Amino acid sequence: MNKQLTLIASSLVMAFSSPSLFAQDSVSQFDEIVVSGSRVDKTNQDQTRTVAKISSEELDEMQVNSVANAVRFIPNVSVAGGNVASNQSINIRGLEGNKVLQIIDGNRQNAQFEHRPSYFLDPSLIRDIEVVKGPISSLYGSGAIGGIVIQNTIIADDLVDNSGFGGKVKTGYQSNGNVVSTVGAIANKQNNVDWLIAGSYQDSGVMEQGNGYKLYGTEAINKTGLAKFNWQFTDSQSVGLDYRISDYNGRPPVVGSSESLEFKDNLIDRTSSDQNITFKYAYNPESKLIDSSVRIYRNDTDIKELGSGRTEKDISSITTNGFSVTNTSNLDRYQIFIGADGYEDKLDTKRPTTTAGRPVPPDGAKTRTLGGFAHVNYSLLETLDLDAGLRYDTFKSEAKGYEGNSEDAWSPSIGANWQVTEWMAWSLRYDEAFRSASTSELYMDGTHFAMGPITNVFEPNPNLKPEKAHNIELKGTFNFENILGDDELLLTASAFQNKVKDFINLDVTVPNRNDMIACMMANRGSGDGCGGTSRSDNIDNAKLQGFEVVAQYRYNRLNTLLSYGQTRGKDDKTGEWLSNIPADKWVAQVDYGIWEIDTKVGTRAIFANTQDRLPKDDKEGSYDSYELVDFYATWEPTSRLEGLTVDFTVANAFDENYRTPWTQVYEPGRSYKISAQYQF
Template identity: 60%
Template sequence: MNHKQLSLIASAVLLALSPSLQAQEASRQADETIIVSASRLEATQQEKTRSIDVVDLKQLDETQPNSVAEALKFEPNISIAGGNVPGNQSVNIRGLEGNKILQIVDGNRQNFDYDHRPSYFLDPSLLSKIQVIKGPISSLYGSGAIGGVVVQNTINATDLVDGEGLGGRIKTGYQDNGDVWTNTAAIAQQAGRIDWLVAGSVRDTGVMEQGNGYQLYGTESTDSTGLAKLNWQANDANRLGFSLRYSDRDGHPPVVGTTDPAAVNTLIDRATEDHNVSLSYQFNPANALIHLDTRVYYNQTEISETAATGTGKDLSKIKTTGFSATNQSDLGALQIYTGVDGYQDKLNAKRGNGEQGRPTPPDGAKTTTLGAFAYVNYALTDTIGLDAGVRYDTFKAEADGQQDNDESAVSPSAGISWQAASWMQWSLRYDEAFRAPTTTELYMDGTHFTMFSIPGIGPVTNTFIPNPDLKPEKAQNIELKGQFDFENLIAEDRLSLTAAVFRNEVEDFINYEVIAPTEAAMMGCIMGSGSGIGCAGTSRSVNVDRAELKGYELSAAYQIANLTAGVSYGQTRGKDKSDGSWLNNVPADKWVAQLEYALWQIDTNVGTRALFASEQDRVSGNETYDSYNTVDFYATWEPLSNLDGLKVDFTVANAFDENYRIAWNEVYQPGRSFRLSAQYTF
């Protein structure tokens, strides 16, 4: 980190601190305790007006997922992107995916999203919760959040130790489809004002099979994940935290996650290393106007690849240095939340040790982003609450020999909630968001694809053309949500209903434009230049006209005595408003039903989840995607007597061996899998 970066960080921290330092003159005490670990969503109380899905530790244990995306597949309008190889999978939210979805891990941005390469690296066995915020939310998080945010929280010492003392957890799991073994261990201690945790996992995956028995080549991998955390509550007002995390993966996936890995020439050797270090500081004195949360972090992600048909090695590396500083003030009916943050991504990329005929991403490119935001919550009446905020970001992308891309964006947000009755709440909100173009979208050159080869002349190729004039994508979303909670309908029971309808319009959508010449023009190019390089046309990233994504979500949950039942439905439609054509990557309509029964006399829960995905025929081309149904069964045994601390989970995923593929993927998903895990917490 150079002196310029340090001065930027120092200035930003002082900007966030200044209102708090002035507020120390105020003598009014806080009426209630502000939680130190509150997320930006909780600090602004937007959980009342936004559509949010949460997968907690209980559901993670029940499903025993192989990836974060798999853990989220039962949620409405969320689907798996990236094919069937767990290490390649990412998340699609309401028809947007990839770099249009922001990823947060333990409060820090994760900015690695590089073409067809993976971007989710955490082993789900080390997570305590996954939270998905649907819809644009740049007002709090800045660039990238035009489709939503996936927030991943790893386990803490408090998850293992209740009060003072030393504790830990050991866990082992096995899945027969792919011969998958997962071993996890964690130890933690809370002693006085200090708590710490050390945890790790190792996962070994073989060749999986799809529902018809065909092998899914490319699923093999060896994954290891490590985690260390240390927190020191120096006194009632000051708290310091340190965390270290790494994920390493070695595998042989297809070069593009959504392509058929049955062809040997699509498989590659891929080694992935993802490292993160973070330092946090909270200042929370007995003053309602000061609740300061600051952090600095560093991420380094490196992927090296060797194709089965080539000798060169590809290297993709991104280093991110970032910071954030936020302050929360409570003025009774008015709460104010302010903050600044920034990060710099440095990209290093090499392709095939100089091999020709390959895309050439910019080596040594960097992006610098700084943002500031302010948010207010105001209780207008006892039943009506208002929230509003605005964020300003400035960002700059640069690469050697290329024109800089220097832009800024303003992201406003506003919501209103109305507690119409004790059992009924309505909310309406409007949000704008943006995503800055990546350096690969701006500056990629080299070969996109080879059409054919001519003896004596060589390959006839389509080439990438840099486009440093790209504008950021901008989203405008309006959403109406209703929440209805009933108790004691027919007995001591509870019923919760949620409905949300949304419309998200994205301007300056960034997409690849592939221009193919006529056959005559192609042959003229070859004859005129004596080479086929570029004669099959050009490709570049361009801003296209406005895209519209709209839909709705419904969910219901009912509980009576030992029985819990739930059902949800999600529907999204996406069109290019310039010509009315259907957008790609919009998930199929999906129903999910769940039924669970607690056998308290034997300390056991049994349940089932059924997923029904409709046919996806709203496509821009000719290929459609068939409907499919999958059913999972699960059982959990957690004895409360002499074996307190033991927990055994048994899952049958895709119990009826459905052979299916998710819309927009060429490959089929794994078939039936028997999954068994046992853990002991002490």
């Protein structure tokens, strides 16, 4: 605790060492709870749900290399998968991987492979990130039992105010790993047409952790391209076409959270390509009944890997073809939002025929999902708003040689928001959500891992039931103004309990030594399968509960933030702790500026507690506490150099050598980052 107090004090000393403070009027810390461009916003559920938003300005200040690292300052949200950006995913309130749904520009991103990447976007091309915590299948369907991560890429309006031509160029450097990045974008708005073309390039070298050890798996080259076209061809109708591609070429570890990165022999060669094309149509006549949109999209994700000692590549490809149709009606005190969406995922895999002892995912497996939903908002009283929603989904998975898996699910939700006074509001909501089992969970075969000549093998389980979440959440919001003068204080607090029935868990069974020897003798010396089995099974109930508190205070030109998040997870039947539950975490932030030199400076700090609540079979914990402090500064001249922005960041300023819970590898040490951007 003394170390934490010292770090907080050092941050505050920095904040008050300047003779004058400022805060940009157009940007407020308090905007983080506002959601735009999502179904949550269309149904006003940001009033009753816990939502965090990261703006493009904050992304520039942090200068992060991945989407996962951008959200780590949010309470009860953490990075999963280790320190290599291409292996990372996001954990929300103890649920991660395919239990958290990813949305990019309004479309589902269904690429989910074991130990392989699913977050591909370069943060430099993102205009904002929205994290919605808690189950939300009533609007988004399967996969959203932990929450959703929404990424919105830049649009022409970000580069052109009214009409004409505009663009930006940006270059950056990071000392740890000698990371060099370049970004370029151009856009045009003319009459009823706008378009945008953008691209980014990043070259990362070998990074070092806090104790100076090398992290070889961080070498990579990332390239991202983005193109958008929109045409308002009548007063009420518009069409659009979007295209996005992300290419990655690097040498990460096979399993980012369990392989040592101090030795090159633990690495593989991996190339990843993720592409999306989307057609959009909107019909918005002057009618309270009709505000419609249609989306048709296709995602293609291809991952190729070549491990040490192998000559043939592992190939994993998933293609998603999907659509969505929605409409909003505003009828005085009623708002009605209805829609339907569906998609088909096709998984194709190829594994080396000359190398034994490898997992064998299903080749040619398909999943088809179709769902429809309706959501109603109703202002019962001037101070009391109600919302209710219901969604029905049907889905089917199949693979050659296996029994098909067909299920359906209802996902109801209900919420209430009571504005007690001008400064106090309370909300209460209940949600049910589901996640259908992935084809890998249903049909995975082959070898999981080897212990010399003895192997542990996967057992398919095509009878898996979908996971079903039942979540209740209470939230309070308190907003005070003019307490000491030109100031405001916003407090938000929420408590939740999420019970997940038929929780899907990979059950790894390893027999004792004598049984393994007896198995080899019975198999005439072959150890195949003598190391036990790995099988995805439904466990009765997982119970996750916790709370979070966020305090934001602005005084004149000074902004501060302090938050705390806590999650607990247990098997509700046995009482055993669950894995992947994040550590309790404090986050502190202070920023201010000097108008005379057009500069903003600030600091962010994370104080994570020890995580020693572990399952009985966990051999890696406990996980030590750590303190992580970043300093940042932004210079944005308003005179002769208008349009220029320079960001400087000292990440992990005190060179902390730390690892996050449920990983073996350590995070990068201190790094100096600088970027310069010019917008014209």
